Amino acid sequence: MATRASPSSSSAGLFTTRRKLADRIGDPLLWGLAGLASVFGVGLLVWIAITVFQKADPAIVKYGFGFLVSKGWDPVAEHFGALDFIWGTLESSALALIIAAPISIAIALYLTELASHTVRRPIAILVELLAAIPSVILGLWGILVFGPFLNDHLEPALQNVLGWIPLFSGTPSPYGMLNAALILTIMVVPIVSAIAREVFETTPHDLKEAAYALGATRWEMVRMVILPYGRAGVTGAMILGLGRALGEAIAVTQVIGNTPGIHVSLFAPAASLAAQVASEYQGATTRLQASALIYLAAILLVISLIVNIVARLIVRRSAVHP
Amino acid sequence: MSGKPIDGPPPLLLTGTPGERRRRLVDKLMTLLARLAAWLAVAVLAIVVGSVFVKGIGAFNLDFLTKNPVPFGQTGGGIADSIVGTAILVALATVMAVPIGFLIAIYTSEFARPSVANTVRFALDILNGIPTIVIGIFVFGVLVAGHTQSGFAGAVALAIVMLPLTARSAHEVLTLFPSSLREAGLALGLKRWRIVLRIMLPTAAGGLITGVVLGIARIAGETAPLLFTTSIFSNFGITTNVSQALPNIPVTIFTLSESPSPADHEQAWAAALLLILMVLILSVVARTFHERSRNRLRG
Numbered sequence: 001m002a003t004r005a006s007p008s009s010s011s012a013g014l015f016t017t018r019r020k021l022a023d024r025i026g027d028p029l030l031w032g033l034a035g036l037a038s039v040f041g042v043g044l045l046v047w048i049a050i051t052v053f054q055k056a057d058p059a060i061v062k063y064g065f066g067f068l069v070s071k072g073w074d075p076v077a078e079h080f081g082a083l084d085f086i087w088g089t090l091e092s093s094a095l096a097l098i099i100a101a102p103i104s105i106a107i108a109l110y111l112t113e114l115a116s117h118t119v120r121r122p123i124a125i126l127v128e129l130l131a132a133i134p135s136v137i138l139g140l141w142g143i144l145v146f147g148p149f150l151n152d153h154l155e156p157a158l159q160n161v162l163g164w165i166p167l168f169s170g171t172p173s174p175y176g177m178l179n180a181a182l183i184l185t186i187m188v189v190p191i192v193s194a195i196a197r198e199v200f201e202t203t204p205h206d207l208k209e210a211a212y213a214l215g216a217t218r219w220e221m222v223r224m225v226i227l228p229y230g231r232a233g234v235t236g237a238m239i240l241g242l243g244r245a246l247g248e249a250i251a252v253t254q255v256i257g258n259t260p261g262i263h264v265s266l267f268a269p270a271a272s273l274a275a276q277v278a279s280e281y282q283g284a285t286t287r288l289q290a291s292a293l294i295y296l297a298a299i300l301l302v303i304s305l306i307v308n309i310v311a312r313l314i315v316r317r318s319a320v321h322p
Numbered sequence: 323m324s325g326k327p328i329d330g331p332p333p334l335l336l337t338g339t340p341g342e343r344r345r346r347l348v349d350k351l352m353t354l355l356a357r358l359a360a361w362l363a364v365a366v367l368a369i370v371v372g373s374v375f376v377k378g379i380g381a382f383n384l385d386f387l388t389k390n391p392v393p394f395g396q397t398g399g400g401i402a403d404s405i406v407g408t409a410i411l412v413a414l415a416t417v418m419a420v421p422i423g424f425l426i427a428i429y430t431s432e433f434a435r436p437s438v439a440n441t442v443r444f445a446l447d448i449l450n451g452i453p454t455i456v457i458g459i460f461v462f463g464v465l466v467a468g469h470t471q472s473g474f475a476g477a478v479a480l481a482i483v484m485l486p487l488t489a490r491s492a493h494e495v496l497t498l499f500p501s502s503l504r505e506a507g508l509a510l511g512l513k514r515w516r517i518v519l520r521i522m523l524p525t526a527a528g529g530l531i532t533g534v535v536l537g538i539a540r541i542a543g544e545t546a547p548l549l550f551t552t553s554i555f556s557n558f559g560i561t562t563n564v565s566q567a568l569p570n571i572p573v574t575i576f577t578l579s580e581s582p583s584p585a586d587h588e589q590a591w592a593a594a595l596l597l598i599l600m601v602l603i604l605s606v607v608a609r610t611f612h613e614r615s616r617n618r619l620r621g
Contacts, residue, residue, distance in 0.1 A: 023513045023515075023516070026513055026514075026515035026516065027513050027514050027515050029515070030428070030514070030515040030518060030519075031429075031433050031514075031515075033425055034425045034426070034428045034429035034432070034433055035429055035433070035434075036425075037421075037422045037425035037426045037429065038425075038426045038429045038430065038434070038442045040422065041422070041426050041442065041445060041446055041449065041485065041486075041489065042441075042442060042445040042446075044449060044482065044485075045445050045448060045449050045452075047460075048449075048452065048456070048457065048460045048482075051460050051463045051464055052456060052459055052460055052463065054463070055459070055462075055463040055467070102359075103359045103362065103363070104359075106355055106356040106358075106359035106360070107356070107359045107360045107363055109356050110356040110357060110359065110360040111360070113356075114353060114356055114357065115360070123360055123364060125606070125609055126363070126364045126367055127360070127363045127364065127367075128605075128609075129367060129602060129605060129606070130363060130366065130367045132539060132540075132601055132602065132605045133367075133370060133371075133543075133598065133601070134542075134543025134544070134545070134572060134597055134598070134601060135543070135545065135546075136543065136545040136572050136575050136576050136579070136594075136597075137370075137374060137543070137575065137594045137597060137598055138370065139576075139579065140374075140575060140579045140590055140591070140594055141370050141373055141374065143579060144377075144579070144587060144591075145373050145377075186366055186370075189363055190363070193363070217345050217346060217348070217349035218349055218352075218353065219348055219349040219352040219353070220345065220349070222352070240451070243451050244451075246453070247451075247452070247453025247454070247455065247456070248453070249453065249454070249455035249546045249549075250455075250545045250546050250576060254576075254579060254580070274453055274455050274546075277455050277459065278455055278546060278549055281549040281550055281553060282553070282554060294459055294463070297455065297456050297459045300453055300455070300456060301452065301453070301456045304451055304452060304453055304456075305448065305451075305452070307451075308447070308448050308451030308452075309448060311451075312444060312447050312448065312451075316444075
């Protein structure tokens with residue numbers, strides 16, 4: 001291209017010199033900019049961690065690690081502890097995952113093994129759209145529609161049948177742990193099922209056919225081939241879903257009740273790390289309270305970093321995203 | 323599925339030994355459960371979207387879209403200021419996140435050694451996993467603490483949420499770029515940067531735009547990053563000044579939903595209807611487009 005003949009040789013010469021110059025800077029420039037952007041992306045992660053810990057420092061200095069295991073949140077007496085919130089975060093996310101895991105795996109199996117070609121894509125898209133609903137809208141629905149339904153129907157029904165289990169004792173309430181866990185379930189299902197579907201789709205056809213050839217029913221094929229083959233990937237997917245649930249602030253703060261305390265009953269109001277941070281966004285009056293709030297965010301950051309790193313390592317090793 | 327003998331043994335439940343009958347029964351049961359799970363997810367989507375529609379449509383009218391909020395206690399008014407604010411926040415965040423995201427994707431798909439590219443992508447995946455409320459706290463610490471809340475700070479927080487999404491989707495599109503095209507360019511004596519800018523990006527444009535649109539759909543509804551950066555509004559009415567806190571749709575829904583007044587709830591539902599329509603339309607359009615551009619790239 002550079003040596004193409006041109007009607008006017010002098011302008012062609014100028015054209016090629018300029019072109020050579022551009023080519024000489026072009027490559028290193030693009031390489032440099034792209035590299036710089038990547039360094040920035042990685043550095044951002046470190047910057048976020050450092051800033052959050054710096055801002056939490058006054059509370060970290062004052063309360064130390066005892067903060068992690070002390071209960072109560074009293075801004076007036078300046079008594080702050082994270083245990084109620086850590087517990088609330090772990091309980092709500094674990095419950096959500098316990099409910100979401102079997103449903104997500106079933107959806108993924110339906111989409112890979114059962115659905116006909118005509119409904120497969122539409123249903124896959126609909127399930128993924130569930131993840132696109134903004135959390136503030138899910139939370140709005142959670143307080144105004146789902147909460148009253150829990151209070152009037154689902155919780156009394158659960159109590160009638162399973163009331164002898166302490167988890168289902170206590171007075172029904174529109175806000176609380178159960179509402180939060182179920183709203184989180186709705187958020188986690190599309191994430192886990194999408195990754196599980198990708199995992200299941202990588203199962204080699206000859207293995208599946210071998211199982212059928214041995215006379216297995218479809219479920220036996222799933223149990224003996226697809227599930228063992230995808231175990232690592234599905235585990236990773238579930239941990240990623242857990243990470244999503246742990247960090248959800250808005251929807252949880254709308255439905256959990258924001259009342260620090262550890263209760264056996266799932267109907268009782270509770271609180272979580274992210275929800276507490278979100279709920280006090282206007283309310284931190286003293287520097288220490290603000291710093292204690294950011295200490296909560298720092299704990300959340302550490303938990304979610306660990307969970308996400310573990311999940312990504314597992315998903316990556318199972319080679320879902322080659 | 324019972325009409326398809328190819329998928330398994332004959333569908334008759336009453337033939338064979340008791341053991342075979344039990345196995346077939348379990349198979350039927352599991353098939354049923356998987357179907358139920360899929361329909362449950364679709365039903366939940368329908369119920370949530372349906373509730374928003376039914377409860378939001380009452381207050382959803384031209385006044386709602388074009389008027390500003392009225393002082394507390396009065397009825398009527400709209401969310402025009404929040405619509406403008408969200409548009410500014412999302413546009414600003416997109417302008418910040420997309421160039422950096424594309425550059426990262428060019429680096430990981432074109433320039434970096436596989437080990438380096440994997441490290442960068444891993445870091446971005448982790449960044450994507452950071453709770454958005456923590457990102458809000460980070461931007462609060464860097465840009466708001468000691469100053470005031472601002473639309474700019476909100477846009478930065480949204481850009482941080484969008485960056486890993488854009489970089490990842492762009493990387494996935496760019497790695498589909500056929501090596502035959504790259505080699506054709508190299509054989510003609512083209513330099514790397516020309517191949518990237520003149521051949522690679524235009525060829526992948528459809529997929530790149532899809533990724534950006536999905537990113538926009540995601541950040542348009544994000545509330546948590548905005549709570550600490552642009553949630554306390556000093557003045558009523560439409561503002562375009564990004565050095566002040568900008569009213570926006572997600573935070574408006576959030577504060578209205580926490581209010582005890584039914585009139586506020588009605589406004590919250592109408593605002594939710596607007597937001598959900600925007601987000602769902604963007605997502606559906608992007609996904610349909612995605613399939614098409616992917617198929618074209620794969621030839």
